[in-house]
Amino acid sequence: MLDYMDYVVKAFEKQTNWSPDNSYENITATSRSLLNFSIPQSFKFQTSNKSTNHSFNTLELNRGKKINGSLTYLYTDVEGLDSVLQGSNEIALQDATETYRNIQPSFNKHHIPHWGLPSQNDVLQFPPKFIPRSLYLGRLYYPSSVLEAMLIKRLSPYTQLTVKCISSTVRGSNLNYWTLSWQRYKEQNCHEWILSSNDGLCGYRFLHNVITSPSKFNNSLYNNSSLAVGAEFWLSLGSLNPGCSTSLRYCTHSANTGRPLTLTFTWNPLFGHVMSTYSAKTSANSTFTTKYDFNLYSTESNLSFGCEFWKSAGSIEVASNENVINGVAAIPHNEKMDQELLSLNDISTETNITVQDESIKEFTDHQQKYLYDLTKTFESSLQQIDKERSIIEDFENKFNNKQFSSVWKFSTSLMNKNLKILWEGKFKGFLLSAGTELLFKKDDNGIQPIINPSSKFGVKIQYSS
Amino acid sequence: MNFLPSFILSDESKERFTRIFNLTHTVAHYGWIPFVLYLGWSQSSNRPNLLNLLSPLPSV
16 A cells, blocks of 8 residues: 555656656566555554645654554645645555556647646646646654655656655764666656765666557557557666666557557666566456566576455545656546647548538538548548547446455466565555465475464554544 | 865865755755745735644644
8 A cells, every 4th residue: 555655756757747657766666566565564553734834744654573664744835735645544456555557658748737726826827837846755763763855856847856865863873875866758758867865875766658659550540559668777886886777568458358558678688687567457356467587697586476456445446647646647528638639630620610611612622522531531530539449448437436345466476486566555445455375395394384473463454634 | 284176175174064065954944844834825815824824634
């Protein structure tokens, strides 16, 4: 389950029109959320509150071997968060947890930027004037008094700066690090420069969205697929250790059923590690993923499976577009047309109007016939495009608008011989998550499942107002 | 008296820098959360009281 502050940070990114899916860091986010989901380690209770429209706070208590916890305060100057953020009673479960990321192609997004709703003092302009919004977060852990600080600042319409720090005042403690990340997304390219005080780590990440226009494939008239390629390069200035990897992500939909699927391929040339994943949303209630790891040098391999099953609450509730943060917003059919389709439709509409117009009388028979043929020619294609688009959008809306009560997540790996189980759900206004990890060990009596001693069994309860 | 090259700091200067760095670190460590709270307080029109701002418990 997402922490409340992560939920606020997501809402901040949505309101400032910043898509985290364009970052190389999140290129394998779907398979990561389905395979490497975090399991509560102990009993954890979180209560969150919105003290003003711009301030949020969270108290967390952990009951492990001893009681510890944290106190978090967040401030952001972005407007309109109250319309997006919801308490644990109203929030849709698919927004409160990490799940399949339905990635929209870059050409299919709205081109009019919205930098958050303007405040009372801002002068309304069109196109909207860029306002450098920011987010400040401070988290104090106790009893250790370790401070975690974060600052996110939108410097320009295309750039974002993120500074994260960990600080400890305990004498002799080396837990003092900072990380600086500068991201720039423009013209389908996302560049990210990272600098960290931990061993002088420098990094550069790059992601390029290859498909930039809704070109027509042979097998599908309506193209909603996206292809992204990226790479990352790291160098530790302290030990001069290099690191790099390169990845590819392809997201598309089944033309007949509208179900989304994602394929990724990652290659680390230094370690010879190859990883490929395939994730598919098989129905509105289930998602499956598989990952295959292979090392070219040691020829070691690993196969992992993950799945999640959503239990619907029974009734179907139509969520408003503004409230969807995690998934893709249920954008109405007409608003989601991309530029080319709009222009195609415009041609058809204009043609129809022209045919019915009185001025048609002025045209010659030849011109009338030409216009009629043009309309007829485009009609079947447009109908086919509309059909495919509506199948894909219906499937997306079916998931986004559904009210779920709980989700089961399972993940297993052949090499580690483990089974991770996680249940997340809503109960009387609380968000609950419970899970454990089973290890299958071989002894004299055969293979016996035991609970992983490092993770045990944990329960997490969250409440937010 | 020993003359040191200009780029080598004397022990006193090193100690002074360390003290200033430690002081800045302590101020930033304990001042960050009050600073976040002050931003939230100053930017809201109704100016909530300190208890409302600090309390993570849902307000009745």
